[in-house]
Amino acid sequence: xxxxxxxxxxxxxxxxxxxxxxxxxxxxxxxxxxxxxxxxxxxxxxxxxxxxxxxxxxxxxxxxxxxxxxxxxxxxxxxxxxxxxxxxxxxxxxxxxxxxxxxxx
Numbered sequence: 001x002x003x004x005x006x007x008x009x010x011x012x013x014x015x016x017x018x019x020x021x022x023x024x025x026x027x028x029x030x031x032x033x034x035x036x037x038x039x040x041x042x043x044x045x046x047x048x049x050x051x052x053x054x055x056x057x058x059x060x061x062x063x064x065x066x067x068x069x070x071x072x073x074x075x076x077x078x079x080x081x082x083x084x085x086x087x088x089x090x091x092x093x094x095x096x097x098x099x100x101x102x103x104x105x
Contacts, residue, residue, distance in 0.1 A: 010096055014071035015043060018063055018094075020085060021076035022046040023052045029100075030076035031055075037074075045070065063088050074098045 017037060025031045025097050034055055036042045046054040049061050063073065064083055075097060082103065089097050
């Protein structure tokens with residue numbers, strides 16, 4: 001777990017953030033977080049099966065499908081999905097993962 005200064009540094013250095021589990025539903029927390037992140041200048045890359053576009057960005061089925069560099073992965077999935085997502089991030093050499101409060105494994 002990062003301290004506040006480390007979190008700030010991570011967010012200042014990150015430009016492209018994959019958001020795993022981003023919902024296309026406006027009322028969902030993942031959508032609201034992604035919208036705010038876009039307003040702060042981050043490029044949000046949605047990762048979610050069965051949807052083509054969210055927030056004017058192409059949606060990818062998995063992190064592996066993304067053909068460019070990701071600085072940070074923000075996970076909006078249940079705890080049981082964390083091990084596989086962490087392994088995928090390690091395999092892709094993604095430097096940082098941000099899970100939502102209460103999500104752990």
